[in-house]
Amino acid sequence: MSKQINVALIGNPNTGKTSVFNALTGLNQKVGNYPGITVEKKEGVCKLPRGVKAHIIDLPGTYSLNASSLDENVVIELLLNKNDKDFPDLAVVVSDVENLKRNLLLYTQIKDLEIPTILVINMADRMAYKGISLDLEYLETHLKTKIALVSTRKNQGIDRLKTLISNYKDLSISHCINLSEIDPAYFENLQSTFPNQLIYKLWLVITQDVNFGKTDRNEIDAVANFKTKSKNDLKRLQQKETIKRYQFINDVLKKGQTIDVANAKDLRMTFDRIITHKIWGYAIFFVILLTIFQAIYDWSSVPMDFIDSAFASFSEWTKNQLPVGAFTSLLTEGIIPGLGGIVIFIPQIAFLFLFISVLEESGYMSRVVFLMDRIMRRFGLSGKSIVPLISGTACAIPAIMATRNIENWKERLITILVTPFITCSARLPVYLIIISLIIPEGRFIGLSYQALTLMFLYLLGFGTAVFSAYILNKILKIKSKTFFVVEMPNYKLPLLKNVVLTVLEKTKSFVFGAGKIILAISIVLWFLASFGPGKDFNNAEEITKKAYSNQNLTSEELQQKIASHKLEHSFIGITGRAIEPIIRPLGYDWKIGIAIVSSFAAREVFVGTLATIYSVGNDDEDTIKNRMAGEVNPILGGPLFNFASGISLLLFYAFAMQCMSTLAVVKRETNSWKWPVLQLTIMSAFAYVVALIAFQILK
């Protein structure tokens, strides 16, 4: 029978921990959340020699076991709770060869918890560039562990790491420092009060404000109440502990590590000077953005056209294969077009995340954060707000959760309130389909108008967020400031495996996250569009034939008129026409109104909804884009999606708070309905007014 061991992968941020995780687990990994909170939990399985399997948990990056965020709490809670099902049999601490001194602080803390620990020294391929040499035997002896020198980039050292993991029972669990030496009287008293407990665990329970679930609660409470010293004295003891740990690390590294500065060949400083330059830095970032949006358009047009026509053909094929009936109609007019409305955007979403992943992997994104900090400070926010704002390009929900790292409450509140203005991936399908309908395909200095429009919408979202922050800052009067520290990782060539895994994971969550909602809404919409109350719906054929009896319509034209009449008098048509007076001044008809209302569940539902509504009763095999392009404005005549109504829609979606889940998260994070209600009201009103002005000027 194979045995499974729990392995916790722990390390400072930017040490390549996730690369080690990917190298160990490959595709045998899953991403979830820790119970009750929203910190991402990555788990995977690694097969080891002798049939042993390792269940590997990639814990959130942390600098030490002195927690200051929810992410760091997760690490401490797991390491202190032996009853947790994930409690590690072994800890693998990942460090970066260039920042060994700082990374070893966490290592010494974990070691003192008497958990068998392996030290991974990652990015070994950088040693020659940096003139670093290590005496591994000396380090292993004095750090009382086994070391794996790893280069995930060159796939070196992973086999040794696997062997070390499978032999984890041979590892020493002796401590790095003797805590009692810091304050003998205090620690001896603590130990004598709880003789059977590990002293470092007791110390962490006393000094850390973390939850431990139901397990050991009473016991831990008893320990946490053991505060014979004042808060300041305890802080002073913590400082002494840190100094003692660094003394230990310095002593070990003095002989175990040699850095020959003369032999170091590093262009990092030169690059940093250019990339974070107050003029060139922004210019380079702007050019990179232009390139990304251009590439998104150029590269994805072929696969998008293919997917669009494939869904249209599939729908037609299904209709021909299945007998006529309600379920066939549901499949071909509801489910397939609805799903097509989301699948079509996979290429563009994948390319967007490909670029973001490459920028993050290369180390460039940290420079962007540094650059943006300069701008943010002028608008009353610190660089800490930039991380949630950049995360907002994927989805506002994790971005709002990421604001938990902002200690200042008012600064955090402002970031929460403005983050939904950032263009998230859910807006992308709406933007792309409208842009393709109203913006011509021409080019300006090699850049397509469509790509430029998309980039403008991203900048508009960011600009509105920053400007709103400025106004909120004036209203809310932030007095205190937080300080922002960003670590600049080394520049490196992105690892293909990491990039591919990120793109797969993000695209999967986009498709399956929204896909289930779209599927359900498509089914409900199909029902509402296919059935209706009263004589107008049930006698649609007779009424239409009578109305057009004096016109020589072909059979096909007559069928279209009947379908149109039925749709208008269906449940959805009645609802749509009820809300039409509100949206007509913006240039929209009732069908767009229905799409806007249903997209409150998730913005990307907009395209799926229109695809479903336009498919009901329509026998033609056609793509979503062609169907939308063929829609006629019932009042003004001409295409429904023209330049004026299209721009109006783009602006509406740029500013409106069309996301139920985001509102729920804002409510949870602010612990009040006041802020989400204000956010919804102000953003919706602003979006409506801007869309109205745009349409009335451009029509």
Next chain:
Amino acid sequence: MNTIIQNILVGIAIFLALYFLVKKFFFKAKTSKKKCGGDDDCGCH
């Protein structure tokens, strides 16, 4: 597939879709309230 079967399948699909949507948007699972670490007022307490 006769008409009755088709109608039954449609009924099941609509029921499941409504059940999913109502459960997702109106009956969300309650999450436990956890406090974050540190002494600062981060607003999540």
